[in-house]
Amino acid sequence: MKIDDLxxxxxKDRFIIFDGAMGTMLQKSGLKVGDLPETLNITNPDIIRNIHKQYIDAGADIIIANTFGANELKYSSSKYSIEEVITAGVKIAKEAAQDKLVALDVSSIGQMMEPTGPLSFEAAYNLFKKQFVIxxxxxxxxxxxxxxxxxYETKAAVLAAKENSDLPVFCTMTFQDNGRTLMGTDPKxxxxxxxxxxxxVLGVNCSLGPKELMPIVEEILKYASIPVMVQPNAGLPRYDGKNTVYDITADEFVKYVKIMVEKGVRVLGGCCGTNPEFIKKLCxxxxxxxxxxxxxxxxxVVCSSTETVFLGEKVTIIGERINPTGKSKxxxxxxxKSVNFIQTQAVKQKEEGAHIIELNVGLPEIDEKEIMIKAxxxxxxxxxxxxxxxxxxxxxLEAxxxxYNGKPIINSVNGKTEIMKKVFPVVKKYGGCVIGLTIDESGIPDTAEGRFKIAxxxxxxxxxxxxxxxxxxxxxxxxxxxAQQKEVLETIKAIKLxxxxxxVKTVLGVSNVSFGLPRREILNRTFLSMALYAGLDLxxxxxxxxxxxEVISSFEVLSNxxxxxxxxxxKYGTKLVGKKEEAVTNIENISSIKDLKQIIVDGIEKDAITSTEVLLKTKEPLEVVNSYIIPALDYVGEQYEExxxxxxxxxxxxETVKKSFEVIKKKIVEQGEESISKGKIILxxxxxxxxxxxxxxVKVLLENYGFEVIDLGKDVAIEKVVNTVKEHNVKLVGLSALMTTTVVNMKKTIEALRENNLQCKVFVGGAVLNEQYAEMIxxxxxxxxxxxxxxxxxEIFRN
Incomplete structure (x- = not known):
């Protein structure tokens, strides 16, 4: 029996109770603002041991080692290595746990993942791998x-855990009040x-209080086939002028958690704001x-990172055009090694109604593995x-x-034993769906029954x-x-069988039926109709x-x-046609194919360079910015808000706008004109x-709206903010904080700006903040x- 089975x-027949918040307890124990909490494993282990002991006494089955942020990036400037910090953290927890279990705690690395940030998938994997091995x-x-x-980062972490450890893996994500994670993933x-x-085990932690988490938990339970874990916060946070406090008691916490239990949650614990009293009352x-x-x-189902497609609920269209067969360009x-065709065809097929995009880069003269990764x-x-x-x-396929950020379809396997031995382990490891072709060592059977046997x-x-x-x-x-006219009906019969x-679900490359015949579209449509009636899903x-x-739309009506x-x-009703056309026109008002606005909306960087160069031949740089770039960004922003x-x-x-701006700035330099900056902002x-x-x-968006951003980085001294405002005569300062312990320094920074009579406005943001916080500080x-x-x-620079 494996460790995870044990x-x-x-x-098996009872709930698993984890402990509560570590950060909340450390704040009460005097953790200094800015200190890395995990270093206490070495500098003051008694504090950590005592916290663990309190949770054990409260009845927790599993205590979480103080290793939450111990990765090499965060500890690059620390005098302690992650080997020292993680080893000490686990050993302290083991000493306190006695006969209870200890979880190695691992969270986000702290950098954005590609393509939105600098951290590559394999770099993230290697950082996580080191933590798990230690x-x-x-x-x-x-x-x-x-x-x-x-x-995507979560996938890197899970793979690093599964490939380098025999330990069971529990995994939870954190969701916003809109029901999605920061990067847009929904619970299902x-x-x-x-x-x-x-x-x-999977589930949700942190995020919100137990009452507010209920809809997210219900959706997870609706789709999960493995144990579900929930670690809510102690309600919603507020700032009392000195500290962050949470708005529900331990009794209220337990009241809502018990509702979750009645719905099917099996693994429970507490996050921000909870303490041993919460865990004791939970037990x-x-x-x-x-x-x-x-x-x-x-x-x-198959999934991208933000969209799940349920197979079989309706006809699911796979776009076929990203395939080199017959496409010289x-x-x-x-x-x-260009991906421009791939990107433009992916966007176009989405606009045309594809639900899934097929990706084939097979050419004998290229490194297919390398290009598939890039594609x-x-x-x-x-x-x-x-x-x-x-x-x-x-x-x-494995590469x-x-x-891939999601659950893909892997195409393909077939009835050959050797092929199944090679492909099925890939499918299992990455959790995808797999297409099985009804062909084996003897070829494609002539009869429907023969193909059924292979299936x-x-x-x-x-x-x-x-x-x-x-x-x-x-x-x-x-x-x-x-060439094989008799076998056409055998395909239809095989689908039905x-x-x-x-x-199981069925898929078919429909247009294969018409190769070599005139007016192929007539055959394709008829064959599609026959296949759908027989049970074709994709x-x-x-x-x-x-x-x-049109065949698909009519079939979906006639088949209920x-x-x-x-x-x-x-789609086709007379009364609604006008409305639909109007909606299309509205989009075309801000974009048309190969128009810079549409290129920005689609996010195709290479086309942005070419299109901007063409526009600058007849238009001034500022006109390109105001008439193309800003309207496109506004449209994208509206789509984001909706x-x-x-x-x-x-x-x-x-990022696509950045490419356009590079061309515009070059043109401005050539013309000897001044910068088009709308104003300076400190972040x-x-x-x-x-x-x-x-x-x-925030920096990326502000820059793309034409503002000049002075980015002071992270862990910025109050004096540095004040001095930079003085030096550059800045009208607007943006301050960020993620940790509840650092909100006080945000308040002190604002006070310092006021004390120095600097006539700048300040905006604040961060996970622990809300409007009440902002007003109070x-x-x-x-x-x-x-x-x-x-x-x-x-608003500021308009005045």
Whole structure:
């Protein structure tokens, strides 16, 4: 029996209770502002040991080692190595735990992940790997990956844990009050991706109080097939002028947590604001309760980081065009390692109605593995649709699946035993869906029954690898009517057999049927209609073929998928056509294909350079900024606020603007003109705080709206802020803080600016802040996000 089996077996019929907040207890113990909490493992171990002991006495089953932020980036300037800090932290916890278990605590590295930030996937993986290796060697019983806001970083952490440790992995993410993480992941997407990666327990921590977390917890429970963990805060924070306090008592905390338990939560604990009293009352409140039985959920899905597509609920279209077959331009770009064709086609197919983008980079004369990695990353930059990673080479499939941010379709496996041995371990490891082709060592069977037998073999063999049939998609293979006319109907019959007897999803490259015949679109549409009636779930097709999309729309009405024909009427109804056309026109008012505005909206950086160069031949730089760049950014900002897009897309559009600005600035220098800066703004993460992700996001947006940003970095001394305002005569200062302990330094910085009679306005932001905080510490504005920072800046510099 493995270690993870032993740990989970111990709690098979009862709840698992973790401890409460470490940071809250450390603040009470006198942790100094700006100190790295984990260094106390070495400098004052008695404080840490005492906190652990209090939680053990309160009844916790598992205590969390004081290793939350102990990674090499955060400790690069510390005199203590992470080996020393993590080893000490785990050993102190083990001493205090006695017969209870100890979790190695690991959280976010503190830098934004690619493509929105500088941290690469493999760099993040290696940082996490070191923490897990040290922690397991020190004696940790399990790994807790917590307070994660980026699914991509979370994936790097989970893979590092699974590949370098035998310990069970518990993983929780933190969500905002809009029901998504900072980077836009919703609860169901988190569930499907983390379950696929093989975590043992998943859930949510921090974020909000238990009452406010309830909708998020309910959604997690709806989709999860493994134990769910919840560690809420002690309500919502507020600043009392001296400290951060939380608004619910231990009794209220337990009241809401017990509701979660009744819904199916099995693993519980506390986060910010909780203490041993909360854990004691939680244990008492649950002592007579038993956890609900966990049920296997049967959802077939694929995911990007922000979007989940449920297979089988409606016809799911896979866009076929990113494939080098018959595309000389694409082949040339692949040889040049260019991704421009890939990005433009991904965007275009999304606009045409694709639900999933197929990605094939197979050319014999290129390094397919290298290009697949680049291609996956490039598509993730510009669209948030799930992707199909298509290659006959298992190493290419793994390379693509590894760097993909979500749950992909892996295309493909077939009935050949050797191929299944190579591909199924990749599918299992990365938790994707897999396409199974009905071909084996003897080729493609002539009959439907022959193809069904291969499909059955694929499903049964996948089960041996631990791959559930909800993650299998069978391709009964469309053959050309021009050469194998008799076999066309056999494909249709095979789809029907597979759907009825194996109960798996089906996929088909529809247009293969018409090769070599005239008016191919007629055959394609008819064949598509036949296949849909037989049970086809995922047609791989040309998303630009309106006739094929009309077949799908009508099929969904006639088969009762499109209830009351609402989608059909919206698309084709006479009364609604005008409204739809008006909406399209509104978008076209700010953009058209290859127009700079649309390029910025789509986030295609290379095209931004070319388009800006063309515009500057007939327009002045300021006109390009005001008539193209700013309207595009405003549109993207509105989409962000309406939750049509999320932070990665907002940042990608801003990065695209950077490319445009590089061309504009060069033109300004050539003309001998002055800068087009709207004004100078200082940004700083306050003294004692080393978190600057939020500040960096604000910087990117402000710069792209034409403001000059003086970025003072993180852990900035009060005097430095004051002196910089004096030196540059700055009208606006933005201050950031993530930690509750550093809000006091934000207040002191504002006071210092006022005491020096500096006529600047101050806006503040950060996870621990709200409007009440901002008012109490003397700030002029509270910026809830980067978009709000832009509005504040425009208001200040308009006056």
């Amino acid at each position: 740990v989970l077996e111990k709690f 922690g397991e060697k020190a004696g940790a019983d399990l790994i807790l990956i917590e307070t994660m806001s980026d699914l 997407t988190m569930v499907f991706v983390l379950e696929g990666l093989g975590v043992d 008492e409140g649950l002592k007579d309760s038993k956890p609900l039985k966990i049920e296997e959920k049967n959802f077939s 694409y082949k040339e770009e692949l040889k040049e 996956v990353k490039s598509v993730q930059k510009v669209v948030q649709l799930p992707i199909t990673i298509d290659s006959p080479n298992e190493e290419v 693509g699946a590894r760097v 059955e073999k694929i499903v049964n063999t996948a089960k041996e690898y631990g791959i559930h049939k909800k993650n299998i998609i069978i391709d009964c293979l469309a053959l050309t009517a021009s 597979v759907k009825e007897k194996l109960e 047609p791989i097709m040309n998303t630009g073929d309106e006739g094929m999309k 998928i499109d209830r009351e024909g609402k989608n059909y009427v919206e 939750k049509e897009i999320f932070l990665p897309q907002l940042i990608q559009s801003a 700083a993460t306050v003294k004692g705080d080393i978190h600057d992700i939020g500040k960096n996001i 003397g700030a002029d504005f509270y910026a809830k996000d980067a978009r709000e920072s832009v509005r504040i800046a425009e």
